[in-house]
Amino acid sequence: MIVPFNFKQFGNEILLTNDFGRYIFLKKHEFEQLLNKQIDKDSKLYKCLEENYFVFDTSVEEFIYSSKQELRSGKSYLFAATSLHIFVVTNFCNAECVYCQAQSGNIHTCKMMSEEIAKRAVDIALQSPQKELTFEFQGGEPLSNFEIIKYIIDYSKTKKANKKIQYSIVSNLTLLTEEMMMFFKENNVSVSTSLDGNCDLHNINRPLAKGRTSYEIVKEKMKLLNDNDINIGAIQTTTKKSLDYSQQIIDEYLESGLTDIFIRPLTPLGHALDRWENIGYTPQEFLVFYEKCLRYILDKNKEGIWIREGHANIFLSKIINGCGINYMELRSPCGAAVGQMAYYYDGNIFTCDEGRMLYEMGDDSFKIGDVMNSSYDTLMDSKLCKTVCKYSIIEDIPQCCDCVYQPYCGTCPVINYALDNDVINRRRRSYRCQIYKGMLDIIFGLLKEEEYLQIMRRWVQ
Amino acid sequence: MMLKFINYSNGYHIASFAKNEVIFNKMRTDGYSCFTVQNYKLIFFPEGWAVDLLEEENQALKEVEDYSIFEFNNGSAYVYYNAASVDNALFITNKCNSNCIMCPTSDIVRKNSGIEDINNLLKICSQMPSDASHITITGGEPFLIKKDIFILFKYLKDNLNEIDYLLLTNGRALSDREYASIFKETIPSKLIVGIPLHGYNPDTHDGITRAKGSFNQTMSGLKNILDSGTMIEIRIVVSRLNIGFIDKIADLIIKELKGIYIVRFIGLEMLGNARINLEEVWIDYKESFELIKESIKKLVMHGFNVGIYNYPLCCVDRSYWALCEKSITDYKIRYLEECDECSKKDACGGMFSGTFRLMKGKINAIK
Ligand code: SF4
Ligand code: SF4
Numbered sequence: 141m142i143v144p145f146n147f148k149q150f151g152n153e154i155l156l157t158n159d160f161g162r163y164i165f166l167k168k169h170e171f172e173q174l175l176n177k178q179i180d181k182d183s184k185l186y187k188c189l190e191e192n193y194f195v196f197d198t199s200v201e202e203f204i205y206s207s208k209q210e211l212r213s214g215k216s217y218l219f220a221a222t223s224l225h226i227f228v229v230t231n232f233c234n235a236e237c238v239y240c241q242a243q244s245g246n247i248h249t250c251k252m253m254s255e256e257i258a259k260r261a262v263d264i265a266l267q268s269p270q271k272e273l274t275f276e277f278q279g280g281e282p283l284s285n286f287e288i289i290k291y292i293i294d295y296s297k298t299k300k301a302n303k304k305i306q307y308s309i310v311s312n313l314t315l316l317t318e319e320m321m322m323f324f325k326e327n328n329v330s331v332s333t334s335l336d337g338n339c340d341l342h343n344i345n346r347p348l349a350k351g352r353t354s355y356e357i358v359k360e361k362m363k364l365l366n367d368n369d370i371n372i373g374a375i376q377t378t379t380k381k382s383l384d385y386s387q388q389i390i391d392e393y394l395e396s397g398l399t400d401i402f403i404r405p406l407t408p409l410g411h412a413l414d415r416w417e418n419i420g421y422t423p424q425e426f427l428v429f430y431e432k433c434l435r436y437i438l439d440k441n442k443e444g445i446w447i448r449e450g451h452a453n454i455f456l457s458k459i460i461n462g463c464g465i466n467y468m469e470l471r472s473p474c475g476a477a478v479g480q481m482a483y484y485y486d487g488n489i490f491t492c493d494e495g496r497m498l499y500e501m502g503d504d505s506f507k508i509g510d511v512m513n514s515s516y517d518t519l520m521d522s523k524l525c526k527t528v529c530k531y532s533i534i535e536d537i538p539q540c541c542d543c544v545y546q547p548y549c550g551t552c553p554v555i556n557y558a559l560d561n562d563v564i565n566r567r568r569r570s571y572r573c574q575i576y577k578g579m580l581d582i583i584f585g586l587l588k589e590e591e592y593l594q595i596m597r598r599w600v601q
Numbered sequence: 602m603m604l605k606f607i608n609y610s611n612g613y614h615i616a617s618f619a620k621n622e623v624i625f626n627k628m629r630t631d632g633y634s635c636f637t638v639q640n641y642k643l644i645f646f647p648e649g650w651a652v653d654l655l656e657e658e659n660q661a662l663k664e665v666e667d668y669s670i671f672e673f674n675n676g677s678a679y680v681y682y683n684a685a686s687v688d689n690a691l692f693i694t695n696k697c698n699s700n701c702i703m704c705p706t707s708d709i710v711r712k713n714s715g716i717e718d719i720n721n722l723l724k725i726c727s728q729m730p731s732d733a734s735h736i737t738i739t740g741g742e743p744f745l746i747k748k749d750i751f752i753l754f755k756y757l758k759d760n761l762n763e764i765d766y767l768l769l770t771n772g773r774a775l776s777d778r779e780y781a782s783i784f785k786e787t788i789p790s791k792l793i794v795g796i797p798l799h800g801y802n803p804d805t806h807d808g809i810t811r812a813k814g815s816f817n818q819t820m821s822g823l824k825n826i827l828d829s830g831t832m833i834e835i836r837i838v839v840s841r842l843n844i845g846f847i848d849k850i851a852d853l854i855i856k857e858l859k860g861i862y863i864v865r866f867i868g869l870e871m872l873g874n875a876r877i878n879l880e881e882v883w884i885d886y887k888e889s890f891e892l893i894k895e896s897i898k899k900l901v902m903h904g905f906n907v908g909i910y911n912y913p914l915c916c917v918d919r920s921y922w923a924l925c926e927k928s929i930t931d932y933k934i935r936y937l938e939e940c941d942e943c944s945k946k947d948a949c950g951g952m953f954s955g956t957f958r959l960m961k962g963k964i965n966a967i968k
Contacts, residue, residue, distance in 0.1 A: 198947045198948070199944055199945045199946075199947050199948045200948075201914070201922055201945055201948030202945075202947040202948035204923075204948075205927070205948055302830075
């Protein structure tokens with residue numbers, strides 16, 4: 141029997157994928173043989189199809205029985221309750237990044253999360269039945285409200301009982317002091333910052349208020365954190381300017397001692413959309429850049445230098461290991477509410493980080509509750525939670541349901557809504573879809589090259 | 602699995618088996634009590650004993666995997682831990698403080714059984730590979746080893762915490778608050794406690810366990826551990842004795858045991874006491890399924906996880922097949938002649954070797 145699969149022409153071969161996240165490339169005549177059930181059962185090809193759950197000879201029931209573990213591990217995030225809790229401790233920021241979504245809103249005065257709101261937010265987060273939680277601090281620039289970060293960490297430690305909490309902070313580091321560093325070290329707080337590339341590029345993308353530059357400060361603080369053994373990571377955002385700097389960006393990461401880089405496209409929303417002319421690009425332009433980056437990274441690995449790319453890593457975990465990762469935008473259903481929750485400084489709770497960004501732009505559609513009146517149960521039980529969940533199951537969404545990349549992809553109802561006023565994307569080839577499809581085209585292309593395949597295997601082992 | 606070693610006469614001894622020199626040396630450096638075969642002799646470390654082997658004894662050992670743990674007694678050895686199997690047991694005792702009418706162990710065996718010494722258990726655990734896939738901790742009633750059981754749990758938690766465990770107990774000991782609280786603290790993280798419920802009140806339950814007060818003890822034991830996040834499996838052994846009130850048991854679970862991990866309906870294995878009381882106990886799987894299916898549905902509708910054990914597929918409605926599990930240990934599985942015609946044989950868990958003949962004439966192969 142043949143198991144349902146999706147497929148598409150890939151060069152002169154045909155790429156097939158199935159619900160287990162397994163893939164295979166077939167020649168045209170092999171594909172026809174498969175459909176006509178003419179493949180010799182003793183052949184290597186048949187064994188390979190069988191091992192990858194494309195065909196089976198047992199009863200349907202036995203097939204389900206023996207494959208269900210595989211399906212489970214691909215969707216392992218569904219067996220967990222909300223694990224990522226984002227505390228937006230302030231909306232104040234001392235930087236003026238060219239692509240920031242928040243700035244275009246009209247809430248421009250500086251507001252800080254209060255102790256009472258923080259306490260209630262923590263109480264709700266701890267109601268999640270999940271044992272391992274991540275508390276992430278964001279802003280604005282969260283270090284401008286360090287007191288509350290300290291309060292949240294101290295308070296949650298006294299209340300967490302048998303839960304394990306990992307703390308992390310997303311910061312531009314400019315406000316980092318010795319005292320903060322010692323506190324992070326003591327409490328095992330990991331730090332994630334933005335590093336967009338070399339000096340020129342970084343300073344163009346991420347100027348500070350009043351025209352000061354941020355590159356030197358970030359580099360210096362990263363070194364300090366490193367010297368103090370604090371776990372530090374960085375993310376990159378691609379602007380029009382970045383497109384010419386693929387190698388320099390990666391070299392910059394390597395020089396900074398970073399072994400992971402996350403190449404991220406811009407989201408055409410808010411402030412970024414207003415300036416799209418100056419900073420934006422077409423999906424094709426981004427994809428050319430992404431491929432250059434990925435090849436350069438893989439070639440570095442060939443030379444024996446260990447560095448991984450974040451998007452590729454998430455996709456590969458599913459493609460190679462069949463193991464689904466709880467990355468909110470690349471899971472189905474998406475992680476809104478059931479995987480993450482964002483607590484805004486004013487006490488409003490949002491389905492996710494994107495939901496609160498939309499709020500900063502003046503639309504509270506993804507507000508799921510508030511810390512004064514909600515509990516974890518009421519949040520989970522809300523219509524909004526069910527809506528985002530239901531409409532982000534891409535197995536069900538037109539276009540996606542029969543797309544060959546469906547097992548690895550995901551959709552974001554918040555961005556769909558922000559762009560088109562509809563939680564489901566109904567446009568044939570949306571910006572986001574073109575980007576993900578293109579990335580996966582690139583990755584599958586590289587998987588066909590034995591040397592690259594070996595490197596990518598090592599990434600996800 | 603029992604193996605004969607006619608010439609072995611060094612008394613009770615626990616040792617791990619190594620097929621070849623390389624593994625044997627590794628075990629020695631890791632400080633295991635171990636043995637291997639050299640020139641038709643069993644060689645023991647660190648004792649240095651050499652025991653002559655017969656040809657057939659040597660052959661039998663060829664089937665055994667590295668790291669299997671043997672319990673030697675004069676003349677023979679019991680393979681306590683079989684490295685080739687996905688399910689091994691830590692067996693505590695055959696004794697029990699209940700006396701169920703359908704117990705698959707007979708009265709005599711239960712009465713005459715001793716209780717395993719905790720030091721032997723710890724010795725065995727110390728040689729168990731940490732990647733063993735599943736271990737059932739069972740009896741009789743394991744809690745009859747008293748507080749020593751917590752020494753065992755603690756050892757497993759500290760040293761073999763990654764393994765999936767199933768603890769089979771009647772749960773009566775856990776009605777003691779002190780026991781319950783030490784229990785919660787010491788068990789390894791992936792342990793499921795399997796506790797049978799035979800009735801829905803003292804009369805119906807105690808009538809089957811033939812132990813007065815057992816219902817109340819089991820229920821308060823359950824409640825004592827329910828709040829701690831321990832994974833609990835309620836086991837309902839379906840027989841002629843309780844078929845009339847399965848639905849009331851389901852109601853009790855829905856009302857009072859919210860938060861348990863799974864309810865398992867278990868088809869009969871007709872051995873020991875069950876065999877002796879055949880008339881009273883036996884109900885065939887088909888009739889039995891018909892009478893429990895509404896209760897299963899009710900539990901599922903209330904959000905409970907349900908599993909169906911030991912029922913051949915042809916006795917279960919197709920829409921319930923997803924709940925059926927292949928639950929019978931491989932060496933006990935039997936099929937009837939009709940089964941050869943069945944298109945679902947590969948998905949069916951079959952029947953118990955001691956029971957399948959009772960299903961003669963009642964099985965219809967699925968076309
Ligand atoms: S978003 Fe695009 S690439 Fe992703 S599954 Fe849907 S159609 Fe495929
Ligand atoms: S006929 Fe035999 S193999 Fe088929 S379902 Fe029944 S018991 Fe199982």
